[in-house]
Amino acid sequence: MTRSARFCRTLVVIAVSGALLAGIPHANAQVHVIELLADSDSRYKIAGERTPEITVKAGEQVLLRVTARRGKTWNRDGSIHGFTLLRARDRTKVEGWNLLFKPGRQEFQLTAPAEPGEYEVVCTVICSEDHEGMHMKFTVLP
Numbered sequence: 218m219t220r221s222a223r224f225c226r227t228l229v230v231i232a233v234s235g236a237l238l239a240g241i242p243h244a245n246a247q248v249h250v251i252e253l254l255a256d257s258d259s260r261y262k263i264a265g266e267r268t269p270e271i272t273v274k275a276g277e278q279v280l281l282r283v284t285a286r287r288g289k290t291w292n293r294d295g296s297i298h299g300f301t302l303l304r305a306r307d308r309t310k311v312e313g314w315n316l317l318f319k320p321g322r323q324e325f326q327l328t329a330p331a332e333p334g335e336y337e338v339v340c341t342v343i344c345s346e347d348h349e350g351m352h353m354k355f356t357v358l359p
């Protein structure tokens with residue numbers, strides 16, 4: 218084999234293994250599935266939790282599976298509840314976590330915040346007179 222042919226073959230091997238390696242984290246990525254009910258009484262609910270609360274690891278992939286039930290009032294665009302993530306420290310919004318729910322089932326693919334700490338989920342739709350009470354603790358672990 219000539220030197221350049223060997224070099225070529227090496228390049229192909231590198232390219233193929235690179236593509237395989239690039240594919241592996243995706244295929245094996247652990248997705249943290251969270252099932253959430255955004256209920257008609259203006260409360261977030263998680264099955265089995267008396268006080269609903271979400272805990273994720275920094276930067277992990279999250280699949281939020283939501284069932285939303287209409288409260289007494291809703292937005293003109295048909296959104297019946299919201300789900301906005303705020304940093305507990307200064308109440309600033311976390312990019313990519315400003316969601317609106319329509320009635321029924323829906324899913325959101327999200328990336329957990331990179332910064333560990335305390336956060337809060339708040340509803341951004343005036344869904345009833347109890348809307349102000351629609352919030353939930355959200356913790357990001359290192």
Ligand SMILES: [Cu+2]
Pocket residue numbers: 259260288297298299340341342343344348351
């Ligand atoms: Cu709400």
